[in-house]
Amino acid sequence: MSKKILAFRFSAMGDVAMTVPVLKEVLKQNPDTEIVMVSRPFLKPFFENIPRLTFFGADLNGEHNGFKGLRNLYKSLQAQGPFLAVADIHSVLRTFILDAFFQTSGTKVVRIDKGRKGKKQLTRPKDKVMQPLRPMPERYADVFRKIGLTVELPHQLSPKVSDALNQAELELLGGKNNSWIGIAPFAQHKGKAWGEVKAVALAKLLQEKENAKVIFFGGPGEESKLLDKCVEQVPGSINLAGKIKLKEELDIIEHLDVMVSMDSANMHMASLRGTPTVSVWGATHHYAGFIGYGQDKANIVELSTQELPCRPCSVFGNKPCLREDYACLEEVTPEMVYQRVATVLNK
Structure with missing residues (x-):
């Protein structure tokens, strides 16, 4: 009889993406196990084509909103069981409520240890403890280990499947006659966003020195509008922000030679599709523990903590800059990022 595990992770987008390689290893190394993964419906493409994994979309802004909505979600999930255990790999108020429902019905619940103490010591203004904390994928894996499953993570990029792009994607991008470089210059918080000015300068360098096709990535709305202006300044570049579905975005990311990303979801999406990423880090x-799964730390571009002792000042990049100048991002130049991209291209 198979062991069925229920797992929760609702946000953020990059954190949900980081669960994918862990879940794949859990299922690969435990062939008698099934997983029901609960997350936001629009993130379903992350979890497609994984044997013995069932995705369940939770409408947290609609029918599953509030206490009553979570009760309804619990009842719907209960019908997917019985479960050996609940793997709470989010540990927020919503999942605590769901945990309590399942515990009341006799189901074992194991929650993630987020390592808050170490993160506070790492990001406090003075006397920082500058040492690597446990990577988030290992923290996810620890939950399944506590359930009693075998999980060893190789921390390697997924191999590229290299399926051909569909006709619509080809019409959008054209044929691949040179290097394709993705640039995703934004992030959810200001302390992690490089911005459009430096992105344009980098794009011009890549076109001039590498004859590369530059493809901009970002979110819908304001980010898409800003990237449209970038395209006006970089003839021949393409803006995909807000113009394609997540599944298509993942397919295109897989065909990139390099992704340039902030400490943001695009780095983690690139990891899912085996694309090396040059990542720019500012306040974080x-x-x-949030580097993209399998990504090479040599491809991180940042100011050293000797150059800027206030780094890191935040785990998520959401705290105001104490210096008020965001030097951690402003002093990372397009030339610095280009040099790292060129190194990756020439490997």
Whole structure:
């Protein structure tokens, strides 16, 4: 009889993406196990074509909103069981409520240890403890280990499947006659966003020195509008922000030679499709455990903590800059990022 595990992770987009390689390893190494993964419906493409994984979309802004909505979600999930255990790999108020429902019905619940103490020591203004914390994928895996499953993570990029792009994607991008470089210059918080001015300068360098096709990535709305202006300044570049579905975005990312990303979801999406990423880090630091799964730390571009001792000042990039000048991002130049991209291209 198979062991069925229920797992929760609702946000953020990059954190949900980081669960994918872990879930794949859990299922690969435990062939008698099934997983029901609960997350936001629009993130379903992350979890497609994974044997013995069932995706369940939770409408947290609609029918599953509030206490009553979570009760309804619990009842719907209960019908997917019985479950050996609940793997709460989010540990927020919503999942605590769901955990309590399942515990009341006798189901074992294991929650993630987020390592808050270490993160506070890493990001406090003075006397920082500058040492690598446990990577988030390992924290996810620890939950399944506590359930009693075998999980060893190789921390390697997924191999590219290299399926051909569909006709619509080809019409959008054209044929691949040179290097394709993705640039995703934005992030959810200001302390992680490089911005459009430096992105344009980098794009011009890549076109001039590498004859590369530059493809901009970002979110819908304001980011898409800003990237449209970038395209006006970089003839021949393409803006995909807000113009394609997530599944198509993942397919195109797989065909990139390199992705340039902030400490943001695009880095983690590139990891899912085996694309090396040059990542720009500002207020945050990879010591907190959020580097893309399998990505090479040599491809991180940042100011050292000797150059800027206030780094890192935040785990998520959401705290105001104490210096008020965001030097951690402003002093990372397009030339610095280009040099790292060129190194990756020439490997």
